[in-house]
Amino acid sequence: MRQIIRTPDAPSSPLFSQAIKVGSTVYLSGIVGMDPKTNQMAGSTIQEQTRQALINCQNILRAADAALNDVVEVQVLLTRPGDFAGLNEEYAKFFPSNPPARSVTKLGVELPNILVSIKMTAVL
Numbered sequence: 001m002r003q004i005i006r007t008p009d010a011p012s013s014p015l016f017s018q019a020i021k022v023g024s025t026v027y028l029s030g031i032v033g034m035d036p037k038t039n040q041m042a043g044s045t046i047q048e049q050t051r052q053a054l055i056n057c058q059n060i061l062r063a064a065d066a067a068l069n070d071v072v073e074v075q076v077l078l079t080r081p082g083d084f085a086g087l088n089e090e091y092a093k094f095f096p097s098n099p100p101a102r103s104v105t106k107l108g109v110e111l112p113n114i115l116v117s118i119k120m121t122a123v124l
Helices: 046-063 081-094
Strands: 002-005 019-022 025-028 071-078 101-106 116-123
Touching (some): 019 046, 081 101
Parallel strands (some): 071 101
Antiparallel strands (some): 025 116
16 A cells, blocks of 8 residues: 655655655655755755755654654765765764665756755665
């Protein structure tokens, strides 16, 4: 059974679901560092955008009755590969030990002001 997950506490679009829950697995779409209250990017640095993207992911997970410790895989898309160290700086605060499997690649589509997009899979 497929359940669409929606929360006003994360960016949304009519073009994608924030997450879909199937059984005990939650699939999050690529989530950016946009503040859902202002619809503006959280800042111009990779750290600010990474922090907000991960907060947005936490909020979506919470709406699916999940949490960061349920995450088994993370896919990170970076606009600028040179931001890798800054991404890791903030990411480590959210996954301080026993982090999920992760891949990092370059974001193929240039989107104005977006430095990072984070996609997750969680298993409850």
